[in-house]
Amino acid sequence: MTRMLRALLPALCAVALGSAAHAQLAFDGETIADAGLLAAAKAEGKLLHYGTYPADAMKLVHAAFEKDTGIKVEYVRLPSQGMFARITSEFAARKLEADIVDLTELPLISEIVARGVLASPHKVPSFDAIPAAIKDPEGRWYALVRPVGIVAVNRARVPDNEIPKSWKDLLNPKWKGMIGTPSIDGGGSVLTMYTFLREKVDKDFWEKFAAQTPRIYPAVAPLSTDLTRGEVALAIGAIAEPVWLQMKAGAPVKVIFPSEGISSFPAAGGVSTTAKNPNAAKLFLNWMTSKHGGNVVARGGAYPTNPGSNKPTLEGLDYPAQDQVFNLKADEWIATRDERMKEWRATFGVK
Amino acid sequence: MSAQSAAPLALRAALSAALYAVLGVLIVVPLAMVVYTAFIDVLPFSGARPAQWTLDNFRAVWTPELGAATLNTLIVSLGGTAIAMAFGCGLAWLGARTDVPWKALVHLSGVMPLFLSLLVAAVTWSLLGAGYSGYLNIIFRSLGLPFGIEMRSLAGIALVEGIYYAPYAYIFLHAALALIHPDLEESAAVHGGRFAQTLRLVSFPLVKPALIGSALLVFVLIAEDFPVPQILGGPVGIETLSMRIYNLMTRIPNHPNQASALSLILTVAVWVLVYTQRRVLAAGDYRTVTGKGLQQRVIELGRWRWPAAAFVALYAVIAIGLPLWALLQGSLRANLFVPNAAAFFDVSSFSLKHLAEAATSTAVQQGLINSLEAAAATAIFGCVFFFLMAYAVNRTDLPGRQGLEYIAMVPLALPAIVLALGILWTWVALPLPVYGSIAILVIAFLARFTPQGFRAISSSVGQIHDDLESAAMVAGASRVQVMRLVTLPLVRGGVAAAAFLLFVLSIREVAASLFLYTTRTRVLSIVLLESYDSGMWSNVASISLLYTALLIAITLAGRRWMRPGI
Numbered sequence: 027m028t029r030m031l032r033a034l035l036p037a038l039c040a041v042a043l044g045s046a047a048h049a050q051l052a053f054d055g056e057t058i059a060d061a062g063l064l065a066a067a068k069a070e071g072k073l074l075h076y077g078t079y080p081a082d083a084m085k086l087v088h089a090a091f092e093k094d095t096g097i098k099v100e101y102v103r104l105p106s107q108g109m110f111a112r113i114t115s116e117f118a119a120r121k122l123e124a125d126i127v128d129l130t131e132l133p134l135i136s137e138i139v140a141r142g143v144l145a146s147p148h149k150v151p152s153f154d155a156i157p158a159a160i161k162d163p164e165g166r167w168y169a170l171v172r173p174v175g176i177v178a179v180n181r182a183r184v185p186d187n188e189i190p191k192s193w194k195d196l197l198n199p200k201w202k203g204m205i206g207t208p209s210i211d212g213g214g215s216v217l218t219m220y221t222f223l224r225e226k227v228d229k230d231f232w233e234k235f236a237a238q239t240p241r242i243y244p245a246v247a248p249l250s251t252d253l254t255r256g257e258v259a260l261a262i263g264a265i266a267e268p269v270w271l272q273m274k275a276g277a278p279v280k281v282i283f284p285s286e287g288i289s290s291f292p293a294a295g296g297v298s299t300t301a302k303n304p305n306a307a308k309l310f311l312n313w314m315t316s317k318h319g320g321n322v323v324a325r326g327g328a329y330p331t332n333p334g335s336n337k338p339t340l341e342g343l344d345y346p347a348q349d350q351v352f353n354l355k356a357d358e359w360i361a362t363r364d365e366r367m368k369e370w371r372a373t374f375g376v377k
Numbered sequence: 378m379s380a381q382s383a384a385p386l387a388l389r390a391a392l393s394a395a396l397y398a399v400l401g402v403l404i405v406v407p408l409a410m411v412v413y414t415a416f417i418d419v420l421p422f423s424g425a426r427p428a429q430w431t432l433d434n435f436r437a438v439w440t441p442e443l444g445a446a447t448l449n450t451l452i453v454s455l456g457g458t459a460i461a462m463a464f465g466c467g468l469a470w471l472g473a474r475t476d477v478p479w480k481a482l483v484h485l486s487g488v489m490p491l492f493l494s495l496l497v498a499a500v501t502w503s504l505l506g507a508g509y510s511g512y513l514n515i516i517f518r519s520l521g522l523p524f525g526i527e528m529r530s531l532a533g534i535a536l537v538e539g540i541y542y543a544p545y546a547y548i549f550l551h552a553a554l555a556l557i558h559p560d561l562e563e564s565a566a567v568h569g570g571r572f573a574q575t576l577r578l579v580s581f582p583l584v585k586p587a588l589i590g591s592a593l594l595v596f597v598l599i600a601e602d603f604p605v606p607q608i609l610g611g612p613v614g615i616e617t618l619s620m621r622i623y624n625l626m627t628r629i630p631n632h633p634n635q636a637s638a639l640s641l642i643l644t645v646a647v648w649v650l651v652y653t654q655r656r657v658l659a660a661g662d663y664r665t666v667t668g669k670g671l672q673q674r675v676i677e678l679g680r681w682r683w684p685a686a687a688f689v690a691l692y693a694v695i696a697i698g699l700p701l702w703a704l705l706q707g708s709l710r711a712n713l714f715v716p717n718a719a720a721f722f723d724v725s726s727f728s729l730k731h732l733a734e735a736a737t738s739t740a741v742q743q744g745l746i747n748s749l750e751a752a753a754a755t756a757i758f759g760c761v762f763f764f765l766m767a768y769a770v771n772r773t774d775l776p777g778r779q780g781l782e783y784i785a786m787v788p789l790a791l792p793a794i795v796l797a798l799g800i801l802w803t804w805v806a807l808p809l810p811v812y813g814s815i816a817i818l819v820i821a822f823l824a825r826f827t828p829q830g831f832r833a834i835s836s837s838v839g840q841i842h843d844d845l846e847s848a849a850m851v852a853g854a855s856r857v858q859v860m861r862l863v864t865l866p867l868v869r870g871g872v873a874a875a876a877f878l879l880f881v882l883s884i885r886e887v888a889a890s891l892f893l894y895t896t897r898t899r900v901l902s903i904v905l906l907e908s909y910d911s912g913m914w915s916n917v918a919s920i921s922l923l924y925t926a927l928l929i930a931i932t933l934a935g936r937r938w939m940r941p942g943i
Contacts, residue, residue, distance in 0.1 A: 080907070080911040081907040081910075083911065100896035100897075101896060102896060104892075107627045108627070108891060111423065114424055115801055115805050117424060133629075141424045206612075211624060242612065244608075245910075247909055248500070248503070248608055248611070250912050251503075251912070252508075255504070256510045257508045265912070272712045272912075275915075276711050367628075367629060
């Protein structure tokens, strides 16, 4: 009965609101939600998001969504593997309350699709414009936020005229032992970056880079910390935001976009099968994949999903255009992941 | 011993069953989940394909790297335990029995390292002493000193573990030393025993249970600890068993089944240690608190008074002073880069902005309230339950009482992340309305800290001579009256110490909260972790400083409760 009511709610609301039917959500001529969805979502009034993107960055996105729609977002953040375990356990016990779930690993996304966690497909208004690599063909998931792998430098350790301009510059023997990288155990962000380096920069990049004896960090936080302190002179990885924060605070660090381009990886998510607020969840997806919502994401320094949105705009950084950003397709990712990670560990001597 | 046998068998069996039931839900069921996981080939309870039974997980963990990881773990754990026991016991003895100056500082130094989460402690020490840009190394260079320190090494990891686990030794030993009957030491002195002899032959043998118990606890806790070796050892390729288990759990593709198998092997190793410990201690009689008054003699240190104070001060500087100074730098300075030693004192680059932001942030305030609520509930329920358990194990002949102790030690060996998953699987499946509430966090904390809480109370209970209780019972008191009027007042110090320990450990616990928190029950440690993951060190440092200040106030206020009430 409740389920039926819930399904009918958008229609009921549209009827009830009658004259307010023109109250759709639109920005600059782009319709994000029609009156029915908007009213139904507002009636639900809140949204629970289980996600993997750092909480402080996601907070800004949620705040903008809340301001536009009046829908309050609650956020639970865990790293991908932990979030996966929590989502699947709660779902199996019929206790998954999240309306939106996202993971930073497309193979894990495909796994929760297989287990029925994302069985409420929803095609967003901008569906056709979104590149195939960053959405599910049925609309079960979309890339929500796409951070990038970049090079960063500590200028107290590297003179300005020697700052690398390309990924290949990192292979210069003078940087031997001075570069930090996250371990492949960091997951999707690292795998996409290293796949990009091999496929788009140099097919022997791994071997050549391993010969530089980079310092391998278990996670991004200690890596960006050590870069800022000057413990390593250069660092690669998904560290644009923390490095930029330190730069803004006066540390001699800088983000570099190498000439060969950069890779991005998606925090991808969709509406959960057991969503308590399914309309708010759909509205959230519409908003995140819209030009307008994408511009908000871009202001946080990650690429948005909608190709018509602005490119990221962290003050003082000139990000490459959207079409110069490498994406690892879901099927290739799933098919090659285990083998590539094994190979990476062998090449870099990580047990 | 005969008095308690008077209780009817049915009642005793019921009491025993009740204790087992609570431990069963807290520990045995999550353990069973882990055991199950170790013998199947998929992640359990997650809607995956049907599980197949297998022994492959146990075969797969025997790799060449396991040997190196085991060796590293032994080095770090033995070294760390030695350091922790040296500092902890030294401080406890000075604080409990001597006229060392600055007693409040002794107590504060003894417990304060507990306040820092190990993640924050590890990062702080890597800022202080890792590599060329370590704060201390910058200062050494500017003073023209020809040496530096390197915390990213086995020695560095052992030192940090030793410093931050010393409070366990301090708390346990302090309670035990305060309960030694002075007659024993005095008679040794009367018979011409020199000071050192008395200490060696009388005092230390009497606190042997607390000594061995806390050493064992510290040893296993260090072996299980993850953040310190990960942050200090990770970047230089040092791997320990706990890192191996964590990696098996989180790396992609992950092997939670192998992680569970390796955890089980460790659990068995710990059981062997606990069993050995019981055998070693079983031979002795450590009950010295009898019906005679217990007015403790303060040992006069004489010319050793100031060297002893220097020892305390040295430890205070290493364990508290330097980390707090590094945190202060982290919260006052806009960024992490320090060009030279002069920059540490360049007031123009300081600002109270981050501290003010942390203090006024609603996320921090809400997290703090949730943390205090959960920690207080853990401390209260924990003390009641662990006291009953300690009483049953040490004081009664309840059927199966020794099994209680073995079960209580299980969470010690299970790495936090493995136990946390076991707890998640248990409680997400149970049809009780606790999942998603603060109560589930309290349950997880109680399960995780059973070894610490039980140990802290148990070693005090073991020192009370049962003549006192028997006397009261002969005089007509009921068992409950005896407990309330005789035993409890005598072990008040141990119980208060356990409450304090549970409270502080719960506030800083990350792993057990990670799988169980919701937006409404976000605790301070989660807020801290989120800031760390976002690369906002100034936030982490500010929050850490603020709640350390709060805990210092609580510690000083509650100091007198940690002495036995005699």
